[in-house]
Amino acid sequence: MSFPTERTAVLTGAASARGIGRATADRLAGDGWSIAILDIDGTAAEEAAADIAQRHGVRTVGVAADVSDEASVDAALTTVEGSVPPIVALVNLAGISSPTAFMQETKEAWDRVFAVNMTGTFLVTQRVLHGMIERGLGRVVSISSISAQRGGGTYSKVAYSASKAGIIGFTRALAREMGEHGITVNAVAPGPVDTDIMGGTLTEERKEDMSRDILVGRVGTVEDIAALICFLVGPDAGYITAATYDINGGLQVS
Template identity: 50%
Template sequence: MGFQTGVGQRTALVTGSASDRGIGYATAQRYAQEGWAVALLDLDAAVVAEKAASIASQYGVPTVGIGCNVAEEDSVAAALATYQAAALPPLGAIANVAGVASPPDFLDLTLVEWNRVIGVNLTGSFLICRAFVPLLIEGGYGRIVNMSSVTAQHGGGVFSKTAYAAAKAGVIGLTKGLARELATHGITSNCIAPGAVDTDIRVGSTDENEAALSAAIPLKRQAKREEIAALYVWLSSEDAAYITGTTQSINGGSYIA
């Protein structure tokens, strides 16, 4: 649940949360369903504001939608200021969901593409945490949940390749570092490593490729967005207070460490 005994309602900050078929929006909805207030961040300020209003109407919780490019320091700073002005309940969870795919082969990989992928997937998680973690410390309760990928664990094989694998492997390292450094504040830090999920992130993927992805999974299907969202919210709960520094695989058996 999104309530800490004796404290009251808390806010979950969810990045990459404006797409109807995205993990971020499903996660924001699940937090709200569990009673959290929700701050939604995404590139498109108008769309994310609409999504925030929809969640507020549906679940009756405080929300705010904020336009933000997580890969840009100034944009994250502006998002922090907007968040603070919204005067939501104390921040209790940071859910870094924003990400971009990258299917080019390594020998075709440009520095521009490399920087784009590292910027959104890894630097974005760093910038959001650096800006908002002080609010977790101030509030006395904190959960960080970052988005890695099965691609980081086996080097590709889903859709994206080396740049994405490197970025998402970096997220695992970031998550572990935060777990060690922030433990003294009672803040936990974990990441989720999904396999193929039924979203639109694989831009340009064909029906044949999607069918092949599903066929290669032992459970013979892709994950539902809501299944990833449920894990985000559980890792943010009081029940998960002793879990930190972990990578939670949720891939239908496509990668078993």
């Protein structure tokens, strides 16, 4: 099925000005996509959507949503569906880190990491898929992490790594079910990127330290990751599904 001219990309956790989601939303808007930003910070989501609309001249909507709460997800996406063109792409970016060592981790904190990173991905994806299946077209991209492949070693530890490993299995299994509906499902596993999920803005000293084992000699940028995501949700990626794309400068060679 050819891509419709009027189409929307939904991005969760994309309100932060320094985040991968915001960079991806900007790039997609530049390509003519309408944009829906879902974020726990509703005001920030609205401001981000308004800024993108003003700069790119596309239709946008920003909505408050707690991705770990089914009712919140349903309400947010009902608003989106009534405000912008049909949803063709979903990018699951909402996530929280966990730098706590395993023996100090609490069940409450563990559950919160999985509620946002894993259950949130499930809830938003399932809700969006109804429309994609009906239309016979869709792209789903979820953010995993090099931490899932290496067992941490960057910033976050066991809880985060385990939840992001779940994203890889989720992606592969869901792709099997969605292929017959014209929907592709893929994951992106970034290495170290200069965003706030790394514990705040990276100092030059910290960047240098993190770059020692990266083959290209630097940490990633949000634009690096956004470029890959935008390709995977675009019309040229229709034969790519169930894949996990490493984008880590060679830190992890699979």
